[in-house]
Amino acid sequence: MTVRNLHALFRPRSVALIGATMRPLSVGATVLANLTAGGFAGPVYLVNPKYATLAGRPCYPSVDALPAPPDLAVLCTPAATIPRLITELGAAGTRAAIVLSAGFEGPADSAAGAMRQAILEAARPHLLRILGPNCVGLVASGIGLNASFAPGTAIRGSLAFATQSGALATAVLDWARSRQIGFSHFISLGDSADVDVADVLDYLASDSATRAILLYVEAIRHGSKFMSAARAAARSKPVLIVKAGRSAQSARAAASHTGALAGADGVYDAAIRRAGMLRIDSTEALFDAVEMLARLHGVHGTRLAILTNGGGAGVMATDALADGGGILASLSDQTLARLDDVLPATWPRANPVDIIGDAPVGRYQKAHAILCDAPEVDAVLMIHAPTAIVPATEIAAALVSAPPGGKPLLTAWLGGDAVQQARRLCQRAGLPTFETPEQAVRTFLQACEYRDNQQLLMRTPPADDTSAPTDKVTARGIVADALRSGRRTLTEPEAKEALAAYGIPVVPTATAENVDDAVRQAALLGYPVALKILSGDITHKATAGGVALGLADAAAVRSAGNAMLARIRQELPDARLDGFTVQPMVSFSDSFELIAGVTTDAVFGPVLLFGHGGVNTEHIRDTAIALPPLDALLAQDLVSRTRVGRLLQGWRGHPGIDRERLLHALVQLSRMVCDIPEIAELDVNPLLASPHGVIALDARIAVAVPSGGGPRLSIQPYPEALEERIACNGHDYLIRPVRPTDEAAYQAYFRQLTPEDIHARYFCAFREPDHDRLARLTQIDYAREMVFVATTTDASGRCAMLGEVRAIADPDNVQAEFGIAVRSDCHGQGLGKLLLDKMVRYARARGIGALVGATLPHNAAMLGLARSCGFTVKATPGNEGVSLHLALGEDGSRPVRPDLVRKR
Missing domain, CATH: 3.40.50.261 (Succinyl-CoA synthetase domains)
Structure with missing residues (x-):
């Protein structure tokens, strides 16, 4: 994720058109006409060796011949010339290019793919940003820039529109003009070889001329990057998205019910909802939704x-x-x-x-x-x-x-x-005014959905929603043993043992090598029992005839076991049979068979599924999807989006289930998949829920060695490994990352800050921050921001917050701006030094180039702390403030982290 040099793309001071021409119906001629008509105030240089002048302007033979390097270059020459031109432009000092040319589409090992990589390699040394290739261009109406070959330009306005479809770009632009809808930016992303949807979101989120962001998206390549940018943007302004391909299903052959049920579009729905955005079904409805945001x-x-x-x-x-x-x-x-x-x-x-x-x-x-x-x-x-x-x-x-x-x-x-x-x-x-009742109702429901998504983005989980005791070592050991033995699926007993290690109740399960052993195990467990085939080669045991329920005595177990073996040997002769599992029949009155599971999406990584379970779950298809990590509120939202979720509350004399136990199981399942990256798929089906609790009757876990590359999870979970207990001056402190559940602790913390300390740290005078402000302080994106809090336990056993240090990195990791404060009654205990040292160590490990901050000239305590930690302290012009700077590289320079410099 990077916004480096995007100002040269969206707010250039000068533009060069490479491939300018007056040839009728050509891209070069259309772009030239648009650049001329748009009213751009800066220099526009034309490049084409065939002409000395064009449209009354000088025309230069090459990039080298230009009188000055342009901020932005628009390229519409043949694809084969683009890598050389990017090299020349980068060397000259150009920092952004729009590549309109096509011919770069294809897999990485194709000629077109090699050429696409060549332009990226040419741009990399200069950090030159590329929009496209194969795009229509962009319009930045605020500066009169129309660097596109669209027919006409955009009316000036406050909406930003970015689209992955070039054809849709020209159509929407024309359609919006007819409805007098204006744009701050109109961006055709093309193939997004470099600048993608997430980069554009990051830039537009801080653009004061943009009040809402509209997206047309066909595919996301980097789930984690997109989610970080989308969640940050949605906190600052409305983000509406049309995601094409709603009917498409995942083409992957799933080995679990969860994998079969979690279609790609359902995952996109979950991601959009979690990011606080609003998904719209059509481009026409998109602009209706814009009117809704403006008026309703x-x-x-x-x-x-x-x-x-x-x-x-x-x-x-x-x-x-x-x-x-x-x-x-x-x-x-x-x-x-x-x-x-x-x-x-x-x-x-x-x-x-x-x-x-x-x-x-x-x-x-x-x-x-x-x-x-x-x-x-x-x-x-x-x-x-x-x-x-x-x-x-x-x-x-x-x-x-x-x-x-x-x-x-x-x-x-x-x-x-x-x-x-x-x-x-x-x-x-x-x-809000409409032509039909249906249109009005649809817009009202969009407003409700947007409000719900925004509330979900900002809601604070209950303070007791912390990690329940888990035995991670046991669960990880089970998975590691399976992988060492070459297996890709845990046995049912192994899967249940792993679930039990995370506090998810499971039915007792015994393993039997043969029918006689199954009879013995059944006698020990007590009748009636369930008998299931044990085989790593059989995914759905019930479908294969490998499940027998309610066996009342030894004869029934023996008969069912022999029949099961005969049937499977006949119908699945190649399946490896490892014996049976035996478990007591569990039956609760007023119970529901549910499914809870995990599958791995190619873009967004692990996703969680919940819904109506049992053998017919794939036919009923009453499920909802969420991205981990979950807390109790997010788990409740997941349950509420299913039809069966409404029944779980109870109806007409039927009692509701133990909802707290169900939510606990879902949260623990989320923690399990966050903790163990080798889990590829997981089914708990059925998960029996009743007024008495929940219990997993069957479980299946598929494992695999995780592939390298980018982050596995789209939303980074709480980094528990960064917790640190430190003893200092007779006090014992826990210094840890902030959690969303810390909102109440923050409220108490602010009440114990003096007005002077609040002004020195937060440059304001609030004493009772509202929920929105507290949510922004506690609900952070660990992928791009870090907050460490120093806590202790007060006399009543509650968490008491004594101080915080916060650092927000720019998307390029060049530097992070920090702030620090210690509770007014805790000054002089060394807490500030502990907190700042913790942040310096973290930032250095993350490859952040420098920590920077600002304070007031009279804040002697902060100045002394900064100097003691090695910061350079320098007065700002006019002595109105003091800047603080600490380079984090070992040689005083920025650490080399190319993976964080440019994310392709």
Whole structure:
């Protein structure tokens, strides 16, 4: 992940067009016309040895002949010339290039792939950034730059649009102009050989001219890089994404139920949700969603009231709401009584609230006010079909001029010319306005989903949601033994032992070498029992006839075992049979068969799946997917996104399951896959859940030696290995990375800081930071930020926070900006030195080039601490502040970490 030199791409001071021409219908001529018409204020150099002048401008024969190196070069010459041109441009001082040329598509070992790598190698020594190849180019409307061959340019605005489809880029640009939608940036990514979606997100997240980011994505190559950039961007501004290929399924042959159920698109859904973004189904819906973000504010719930002057329109809206999983508000008796007072006696006394087709303006106003007052209503949709009785314009004017009702109001004006002026009135007033009820409902549900995703991004797990005791050594040893013996699948007893090591309850399971031994084991366990075939070659035992349940005595075990062997030897003669497993039958009343599992996605790495289990799980397909690591809140969200999850709460006299035990099992499963990188696939099916708890009845774990390369997990888990206990001046401290569960400890910490200490560290005066600020302090991305806190245990046994040191690295790891503070009543105990030393050691190990910071000139304690740790201390111009700098390389220079300098 890097934003290095992207300013030269998106805000260049000068541009060179390599391959400029006036030849009709050529890319070079179109780009030249766009550059000329866009109003770019800087120099535009043209390069083509065939011309001395073009369009009244000088034309230079080569890069070397240019009067000055351009910030940005636009290349539209044949593919074979691009590597040489990139070399020349980089040597001249150019730091960004847009490669419009095609011919670089193909696998790495093809001629096209070799040429693609050649341009990357040519750019690498100069850190020259490349957009493309095979792209349409970009438009930066804020500086009048149209470096593309799109037909026309973008209207200036505050939306940024980045797309992996060139054809879609030109179509959306034309379509947006017709709707007067403007852009701060319009970016065609092409093949993304260098600059990709994550790089663009990182740049746009800090761009003050961009209020929302829109993406069209066909594929992500680096899951971890994308998730870090997406989560950071979504915390600062709305990010909406159209992900193409919704119907595509993973082509990989899965060896588990989880692998078969976790299609690639479901994983993308989980990633987008976890990043706090909003997924949209189509480009048209994308811009509807933009309007929603601009106009629909204050959505705090999903219960919608529908106010209409026609029953049919209300039914259409209700159907759309039900199809989208929304909630039709159930009106209370009090609300119904208030509506009775203002509506005709013939109204249906239900939601939708049909105020009858002859409704005058006052009836709309009174009914709307009552619905806004109703605590059981979260938002109101007003639908109007034109009538000859009251002009739609009068109704719109009344709604617009009415006092704010405290609830979001959406309007749908059905018809054409008769309601056009009503629509315009509502739009000018900032009300979300639509042509159909379905469109209005879809937008409302998008607003609800976006709110949920943002809340999921910012929610704080409960303070007691910490790691439960686990026996990692046992679990890792089981996996290592299997790999050493050449096996890629754990036996059922091994899989259950590994789960038990992580605190997941499992049914007792005995291994039997043959039928006689199975009979003996059954007698020891007690009848009735379940008998299962034991074979590493049989993935789904029940499908192969390798499972017999409810065996009541020895004769039943013997008969089932012999029949099982005969059937499998006939149908699967090549399968290796290692014997049987025997386990007591476990049966709880009011129980559910669930599935919990793990599979490894090619892009996002390990993913977790939960849903309806049992032998028919692949046919029922009631599952949801999440990215690890999970905490209790994320586990609850995973469960809630399944149909069976709603049943687990209990209904009609049936008690709910022990939800806390279920969530604990899911969290521990997440920790297991985070801790043990050799786990490739895992099934717990069925996971029996009841009011009495949960228990794994069957389990399967596939293992493999992890491949090298980038990070295995898309979201880095809590780095437990960085915890350190230190004794200092008679005190015992735990210095560890911050956790999301530390929010309450941070609140207490701030209350014990003096105003002077708060101002010196945070350059502000807050004493009671709100949840959003605390979430940003405690919910960090360990891939690009680190916070160490010094803690101890107070008299009540709770965690007490004594100080923190925070460092945020730039995406290139060139430097990290740090800040440090110690609780006001703990000064003079050496805590600051311990914390800063810990951060210096961490940053050096990460290959960060330097730690930099700033403080106030009168902060003598900070200045003394910095000098004692080797920082260079230098007053800023005007002596208004002091800068602190520590180079971390052994020779005083930046450590060489090429893997962190450029991520391809």
